[in-house]
Amino acid sequence: MEGLQDRGRSVAILDLQQPPEDQLRADRVLFVECDTADPVAVQRAVAHVRSRVERIDGLATCAGIGGAAARQAIGASQWDRVRAIVNVNLLGSYWLLEACAVAMAESGGGSIVLVGSVLSRKGMAGMSAYSAAKGGVEGLTRSAAVELADRGIRVNCVLPGPILTPMSRTGFEADGLSAEQWIERMAGSVPMNRVGVPEDVAAVVLFLLDEASGYMTGVSLMVDGGANVG
Numbered sequence: 001m002e003g004l005q006d007r008g009r010s011v012a013i014l015d016l017q018q019p020p021e022d023q024l025r026a027d028r029v030l031f032v033e034c035d036t037a038d039p040v041a042v043q044r045a046v047a048h049v050r051s052r053v054e055r056i057d058g059l060a061t062c063a064g065i066g067g068a069a070a071r072q073a074i075g076a077s078q079w080d081r082v083r084a085i086v087n088v089n090l091l092g093s094y095w096l097l098e099a100c101a102v103a104m105a106e107s108g109g110g111s112i113v114l115v116g117s118v119l120s121r122k123g124m125a126g127m128s129a130y131s132a133a134k135g136g137v138e139g140l141t142r143s144a145a146v147e148l149a150d151r152g153i154r155v156n157c158v159l160p161g162p163i164l165t166p167m168s169r170t171g172f173e174a175d176g177l178s179a180e181q182w183i184e185r186m187a188g189s190v191p192m193n194r195v196g197v198p199e200d201v202a203a204v205v206l207f208l209l210d211e212a213s214g215y216m217t218g219v220s221l222m223v224d225g226g227a228n229v230g
């Protein structure tokens with residue numbers, strides 16, 4: 001968010017949870033409480049944002065829920081949990097992309113960045129629902145990029161590896177690990193020998209939102225310290 005504000009942009013945050021007070025007090029920030037898994041709520045929230053700003057020229061779909069808190073094998077899944085994982089991680093991105101693409105097309109274009117995961121490329125036991133949802137995010141990126149290119153809208157995707165955030169914390173705590181134990185375990189599978197921080201992903205999202213990436217669409221960029229190649 002800070003990176004966008006530094007570039008003089010206004011930022012609307014659509015989330016179930018209100019962000020910390022200091023973020024809300026910042027200039028040009030609008031918070032809209034929204035369940036991004038609900039297409040009607042997304043349409044309403046985007047309409048509200050459009051009523052408050054001149055145009056929408058960027059979208060980053062960051063809302064997500066992890067799968068690790070409910071690790072289980074195929075055949076022993078909790079159906080409601082599987083549905084929730086797909087609803088938030090995949091369909092939430094779809095509804096947001098659809099609502100914002102309409103607004104962007106009307107004002108001449110824009111850039112959309114979907115947040116996927118390296119788990120769309122790499123398997124992990126107990127993460128089938130999450131991997132399936134994130135694989136869908138990559139498919140959505142590619143077809144939407146083709147559909148929207150002639151409207152001046154670019155669609156790209158970032159695939160983060162292990163990043164230390166509240167989501168990963170929920171996962172490793174459910175596995176009985178401390179932060180130090182999780183960092184040591186994860187860093188061991190990363191050639192750069194560290195887990196990522198949110199700023200590592202934010203920098204790539206900013207690049208894809210920016211005109212610096214103006215001739216890129218339909219791509220997935222891994223932000224994983226080399227985990228997919230090492």
Ligand SMILES: NC(=O)c1ccc[n+]([C@@H]2O[C@H](COP(=O)([O-])OP(=O)(O)OC[C@H]3O[C@@H](n4cnc5c(N)ncnc54)[C@H](O)[C@@H]3O)[C@@H](O)[C@H]2O)c1
Binds near residue numbers: 015064088166167
């Ligand atoms: N942390 C990692 O290691 C990692 C790795 C790969 C991909 N990702 C992806 O990065 C994105 C951000 O994850 P994070 O690690 O910062 O997690 P996080 O839990 O810190 O943040 C996720 C945010 O999504 C919001 N959210 C959840 N469900 C929502 C809903 N239905 N409607 C609106 N908002 C909702 C939460 O309130 C929270 O603010 C997610 O898409 C996640 O799948 C994370």
